Amino acid sequence: MGQAAREYTLMIGHPEYKKCDERFVVFMHDTYYPSGGAKDFIGFADTLAEASQMVEQNKENVVLGEYHIAKASTMEIVEQGQIGWEN
Numbered sequence: 001m002g003q004a005a006r007e008y009t010l011m012i013g014h015p016e017y018k019k020c021d022e023r024f025v026v027f028m029h030d031t032y033y034p035s036g037g038a039k040d041f042i043g044f045a046d047t048l049a050e051a052s053q054m055v056e057q058n059k060e061n062v063v064l065g066e067y068h069i070a071k072a073s074t075m076e077i078v079e080q081g082q083i084g085w086e087n
Helices: 003-012 048-061
Strands: 024-030 041-045 065-071 077-083
Touching: 024 048, 041 048, 048 065, 048 077
Parallel strands: none
Antiparallel strands: 024 041, 024 065, 065 077
């Protein structure tokens, strides 16, 4: 089993994970200090709007970085962006 598959297996074992096509996962990291995969995991959300709100609530923890929101069922990225690059 590869690293990505192991990390995904750990995430779906998370107590908040429910198998649902509408569930989303949120990842955030500083550009210079990404932890990689599951270590950048912020949480699960039931809707895309809730996932975006989770990004807003956690922005203060990232100086210059990125976020990714993916479908929990497929890990397909549905939204991504940069944090702190406004200037």
